[in-house]
Amino acid sequence: MIGGFFVYMLKGKKILLGITASIAAYKSILLVRLLMKQGAEVKVILTPAAKDFVSPVVLSTLSKNEVLVDLSHNNAWNNHVMLGRWADVMLIAPLSCNTLAKMANGLCDNLLMAVYLSATCPVVLAPAMDEDMWHHSSTKKNLQLVKEYGNIILDVENGELASGLFGEGRMAEPENILLFITENFFRSGELKNKKALVTAGSTYEPLDPVRFVGNHSSGKMGFALAEALYEKGADVTIVSGPVHQTKKYDGIRIIHVSTAEEMYRVCMNLHGDVDIEIMAAAVADYKPANVSAEKIKKDKKDFTLSLEKTKDILTALGQAKKQNQFLVGFALETNNEREHAKNKLANKNADMIVLNSLRDENAGFGFDTNKVSVFFADGEEKELKLAGKKEIAEQIVQLIIQKINA
Numbered sequence: 001m002i003g004g005f006f007v008y009m010l011k012g013k014k015i016l017l018g019i020t021a022s023i024a025a026y027k028s029i030l031l032v033r034l035l036m037k038q039g040a041e042v043k044v045i046l047t048p049a050a051k052d053f054v055s056p057v058v059l060s061t062l063s064k065n066e067v068l069v070d071l072s073h074n075n076a077w078n079n080h081v082m083l084g085r086w087a088d089v090m091l092i093a094p095l096s097c098n099t100l101a102k103m104a105n106g107l108c109d110n111l112l113m114a115v116y117l118s119a120t121c122p123v124v125l126a127p128a129m130d131e132d133m134w135h136h137s138s139t140k141k142n143l144q145l146v147k148e149y150g151n152i153i154l155d156v157e158n159g160e161l162a163s164g165l166f167g168e169g170r171m172a173e174p175e176n177i178l179l180f181i182t183e184n185f186f187r188s189g190e191l192k193n194k195k196a197l198v199t200a201g202s203t204y205e206p207l208d209p210v211r212f213v214g215n216h217s218s219g220k221m222g223f224a225l226a227e228a229l230y231e232k233g234a235d236v237t238i239v240s241g242p243v244h245q246t247k248k249y250d251g252i253r254i255i256h257v258s259t260a261e262e263m264y265r266v267c268m269n270l271h272g273d274v275d276i277e278i279m280a281a282a283v284a285d286y287k288p289a290n291v292s293a294e295k296i297k298k299d300k301k302d303f304t305l306s307l308e309k310t311k312d313i314l315t316a317l318g319q320a321k322k323q324n325q326f327l328v329g330f331a332l333e334t335n336n337e338r339e340h341a342k343n344k345l346a347n348k349n350a351d352m353i354v355l356n357s358l359r360d361e362n363a364g365f366g367f368d369t370n371k372v373s374v375f376f377a378d379g380e381e382k383e384l385k386l387a388g389k390k391e392i393a394e395q396i397v398q399l400i401i402q403k404i405n406a
């Protein structure tokens with residue numbers, strides 16, 4: 001938290017969720033929960049038939065709003081035009097075959113259809129149906145029509161269907177729906193038009209065709225930083241060593257590399273055209289001086305490995321730094337942490353060094369949490385409390401934004 005400030009991606013955003021009659025409606029409960037957790041204001045409309053699939057009581061409790069079903073409710077008229085104008089995004093999830101057909105033909109026999117036809121905001125549809133229905137010619141035609149009307153259709157997923165069959169037709173998972181709307185409608189603009197480069201993970205320095213020198217870096221911190229930058233509107237490229245992380249957003253570019261030399265070359269190539277560079281990778285400092293073309297046999301009693309230095313990417317970027325470029329480095333230290341971090345800041349011509357101390361519990365390599373201190377070229381220092389890596393990443397990005405705008 002920076003001054004008690006935590007970033008809720010959907011804070012103040014208004015989401016209208018339409019739920020239709022489909023077994024997948026049970027997933028909408030989780031979707032409401034996820035939207036609320038991100039700070040969104042959620043109103044739910046059920047079709048009359050959807051009431052048999054999901055309880056209005058559960059949905060109204062979770063959304064903290066009355067769930068609407070009929071055009072007139074408790075003798076009051078639901079103003080469908082105002083509901084359609086209230087929302088920033090209207091989601092229909094799950095979208096049944098029946099409601100899809102009504103949308104394609106402009107039928108208006110329930111509140112959800114009346115609101116949909118009045119909606120002035122973007123409408124996102126998450127279809128759910130059995131595979132044979134999904135592949136029916138009329139479904140394809142209706143999907144084509146609603147797409148032409150300007151609605152956005154999320155891909156269905158493959159897997160077990162309510163019929164017990166396996167195939168295409170499952171509703172997109174709630175987490176993926178949340179990611180889609182966040183990515184497409186709710187990225188903030190603080191870093192709009194800024195390009196960012198983030199290195200992540202370890203590098204593998206080959207010794208022979210099957211062995212390498214590397215380290216345990218998971219890449220979590222680098223990927224979390226890339227996500228946080230992207231959520232603020234930046235155009236983001238991750239240059240990643242071999243890791244098991246996957247990017248959360250489609251729009252983040254990822255370039256996979258293996259060695260320090262490859263990472264160096266990619267970063268130097270991109271350097272001319274980026275505004276923010278964050279070197280979060282645990283690049284190998286040394287590599288085997290000789291790489292054997294064949295697998296090394298264990299026929300000797302002793303084996304001495306000769307190592308030579310890799311290129312220091314952070315230093316090279318610091319030397320090539322242009323005005324208005326903001327360069328961030330990481331430091332992992334076990335002793336004299338502040339002194340080492342400050343030296344790195346100066347020696348590498350960085351604007352900010354993020355210090356991890358190996359003495360901090362639950363922080364650093366492999367952990368989901370991190371505790372860091374931050375040092376700036378202007379002498380300012382900040383200590384961030386132990387938190388999830390994504391939260392730390394959000395705070396680091398917030399500090400970068402403050403410095404860039406200072």
Ligand code: CTP
Pocket residue numbers: 199260279280281282283284285310311312313314315328329330331332344
């Ligand atoms: N780094 C880099 N290229 C390298 C080695 C490190 O870009 N070949 C970057 C890391 O991504 C990190 C920073 O340099 O942002 C700090 O790396 P570290 O290895 O801790 O520092 P060194 O300067 O190599 O010093 P030492 O290992 O002696 O602490």
